[in-house]
Amino acid sequence: MTSTHAPEAPSTPDGPKVELSVLIPVYNEVDNVGPLHEELDAVLRPTSRRYELIFVDDGSTDGTVAALEAIQARDPEHVRAAFLWRNCGQTAALSAALDLAQGDVLVPMDGDRQNDPADIPKLLETLEKGYDVVSGWRRNRQDAFVSRKIPSKIANRLVARISGVPLHDFGCTMKAYRRRVLAGVRLYGEMHRFIPIFAAWQGARVTEQVVNHRARTAGKTKYGLGRTFNVVLDLILIRFLQKYSQRPIHFFGRFGLWSFALGIGCCFAMVYYKYVFPWPASLWWSGLESKTFIETPLPSLAVMFFLAGGMSILLGVQSELIMRTYYESQSKTTYLLREVRQGEQPE
Numbered sequence: 001m002t003s004t005h006a007p008e009a010p011s012t013p014d015g016p017k018v019e020l021s022v023l024i025p026v027y028n029e030v031d032n033v034g035p036l037h038e039e040l041d042a043v044l045r046p047t048s049r050r051y052e053l054i055f056v057d058d059g060s061t062d063g064t065v066a067a068l069e070a071i072q073a074r075d076p077e078h079v080r081a082a083f084l085w086r087n088c089g090q091t092a093a094l095s096a097a098l099d100l101a102q103g104d105v106l107v108p109m110d111g112d113r114q115n116d117p118a119d120i121p122k123l124l125e126t127l128e129k130g131y132d133v134v135s136g137w138r139r140n141r142q143d144a145f146v147s148r149k150i151p152s153k154i155a156n157r158l159v160a161r162i163s164g165v166p167l168h169d170f171g172c173t174m175k176a177y178r179r180r181v182l183a184g185v186r187l188y189g190e191m192h193r194f195i196p197i198f199a200a201w202q203g204a205r206v207t208e209q210v211v212n213h214r215a216r217t218a219g220k221t222k223y224g225l226g227r228t229f230n231v232v233l234d235l236i237l238i239r240f241l242q243k244y245s246q247r248p249i250h251f252f253g254r255f256g257l258w259s260f261a262l263g264i265g266c267c268f269a270m271v272y273y274k275y276v277f278p279w280p281a282s283l284w285w286s287g288l289e290s291k292t293f294i295e296t297p298l299p300s301l302a303v304m305f306f307l308a309g310g311m312s313i314l315l316g317v318q319s320e321l322i323m324r325t326y327y328e329s330q331s332k333t334t335y336l337l338r339e340v341r342q343g344e345q346p347e
Contacts, residue, residue: 021103252316
């Protein structure tokens with residue numbers, strides 16, 4: 001095994017161009033990587049496409065590294081194996097696979113054999129109909145009902161509603177992408193499941209394809225019910241990126257202005273209770289007395305709202321500076337140009 005501390009994306013080697021890259025992040029799947037490679041080989045070798053299988057080991061401790069080394073040695077023409085120094089998570093491993101991939105079409109899939117390699121030709125066939133992204137839909141999931149299926153259905157409906165991308169299964173790793181859709185994409189946290197959303201926002205044509213989902217036969221699942229909370233937090237981030245990534249001052253500033261308004265309201269209420277109260281209640285209810293400033297929580301609330309408003313607006317200004325630095329330091333544009341037509345057009 002040859003490894004470097006920070007490998008760079010390789011250039012395309014001499015020979016026929018790679019058409020398909022299958023990206024497989026794995027973690028402690030020693031009993032699955034061998035059979036998975038055999039299935040992929042049986043499905044893809046008879047096709048006319050030139051393909052590569054990129055296995056990325058995410059710091060496994062169960063012998064997966066040795067198994068991948070053996071697979072790569074047996075099939076050096078198609079298999080590329082990368083090994084991370086430590087466990088970084090599925091998104092990081094998939095990001096490493098994306099950096100290494102050379103194919104025009106990219107198909108990520110899980111390494112636990114629950115995704116069926118036989119679905120890859122179906123995804124590619126749908127992709128050829130003019131789509132840029134084909135997302136797998138595990139209509140008949142072979143997972144625990146309470147801990148996996150129910151939270152997944154709720155999360156998928158929320159994501160579809162908030163993002164405006166009508167997919168049934170964002171969590172399915174098996175998808176097919178055209179390379180241009182993922183150009184310059186950097187993945188963080190657990191955002192790999194939301195790639196179709198980012199692609200759709202950039203004008204990509206996105207659809208879904210029902211895929212076969214198989215029960216796990218070896219190894220242990222790496223996800224549980226606690227993953228649902230991560231999805232909720234990711235949804236908040238997705239919503240923010242969708243509406244305010246290029247104008248964060250509108251989000252933080254609006255919150256700040258509302259805080260200022262509440263602070264002013266508290267000040268008026270303080271003055272009312274000190275100098276006006278109990279009018280007009282005193283007209284029909286005797287025994288009511290005015291309240292000093294220290295008899296109500298209004299002064300503390302006013303100070304809190306004014307401080308929160310000021311900090312929110314300052315945070316919005318800081319976010320605007322960060323956003324501009326992000327775009328201008330990399331010469332990025334805030335628009336995506338499809339084409340420019342000028343001069344006489346050929347008939």
